[in-house]
Amino acid sequence: xxxxxxxxxxxxxxxxxxxxxxxxxxxxxxxxxxxxxxxxxxxxxxxxxxxxxxxxxxxxxxxxxxxxxxxxxxxxxxxxxxxxxxxxxxxxxxxxxxxxxxxxxxxxxxxxxxxxxxxxxxxxxxxxxxxxxxxxxxxxxxxxxxxxxxxxxxxxxxxxxxxxxxxxxxxxxxxxxxxxxxxxxxxxxxxxxxxxxxxxxxxxxxxxxxxxxxxxxxxxxxxxxxxxxxxxxxxxxxxx
Numbered sequence: 001x002x003x004x005x006x007x008x009x010x011x012x013x014x015x016x017x018x019x020x021x022x023x024x025x026x027x028x029x030x031x032x033x034x035x036x037x038x039x040x041x042x043x044x045x046x047x048x049x050x051x052x053x054x055x056x057x058x059x060x061x062x063x064x065x066x067x068x069x070x071x072x073x074x075x076x077x078x079x080x081x082x083x084x085x086x087x088x089x090x091x092x093x094x095x096x097x098x099x100x101x102x103x104x105x106x107x108x109x110x111x112x113x114x115x116x117x118x119x120x121x122x123x124x125x126x127x128x129x130x131x132x133x134x135x136x137x138x139x140x141x142x143x144x145x146x147x148x149x150x151x152x153x154x155x156x157x158x159x160x161x162x163x164x165x166x167x168x169x170x171x172x173x174x175x176x177x178x179x180x181x182x183x184x185x186x187x188x189x190x191x192x193x194x195x196x197x198x199x200x201x202x203x204x205x206x207x208x209x210x211x212x213x214x215x216x217x218x219x220x221x222x223x224x225x226x227x228x229x230x231x232x233x234x235x236x237x238x239x240x
Contacts, residue, residue: 040064143215143224175235
């Protein structure tokens with residue numbers, strides 16, 4: 001259960017049954033119930049009967065892998081994702097982040113670190129954007145899209161929702177609160193994820209690339225979120 005009292009449904013998906021059992025045992029020892037699945041098929045059956053809030057996905061599984069599961073979850077835009085990857089799977093890590101995963105951890109892992117990362121993601125998913133909406137109003141234009149700070153949702157010009165991960169929303173909200181300011185990567189980590197998460201996030205640049213694809217007319221030549229060489233990024237209101 002999160003700090004605001006919300007009960008999260010956390011699911012571990014790993015074909016190595018002993019890893020799922022380890023996660024379940026350790027998390028439940030610390031007050032977080034976990035469901036376990038040994039395949040994508042089991043996960044889909046479970047998700048059909050009970051919504052999943054956070055998925056801990058092993059990338060490399062026989063048959064349908066964690067990346068395939070993640071693609072479906074990101075399309076729905078309602079589930080936090082943490083990937084479990086092998087030590088040498090740099091390509092899979094990058095692909096996972098580009099798909100929209102919130103975080104990743106390499107195997108073998110310390111269950112204490114996985115628990116800390118999961119709790120950090122729970123805090124991000126629990127944010128309601130009240131502070132931002134009090135000063136900025138419920139919506140703000142960012143590039144070609146509109147960010148609703150009350151509901152934490154992004155919409156295109158036709159009103160269709162654009163799926164966002166928790167980290168992507170946090171980054172957009174950070175830019176919205178600091179228009180026309182140059183924000184370094186470290187500053188973005190402080191604003192978007194909190195200092196306690198700094199050691200866990202290695203992907204600001206990757207996430208901004210993803211965000212540009214969602215809000216820019218031409219992501220290769222961004223106008224709304226601009227790169228300031230050697231310094232960081234700047235959100236330019238009215239551009240897109």
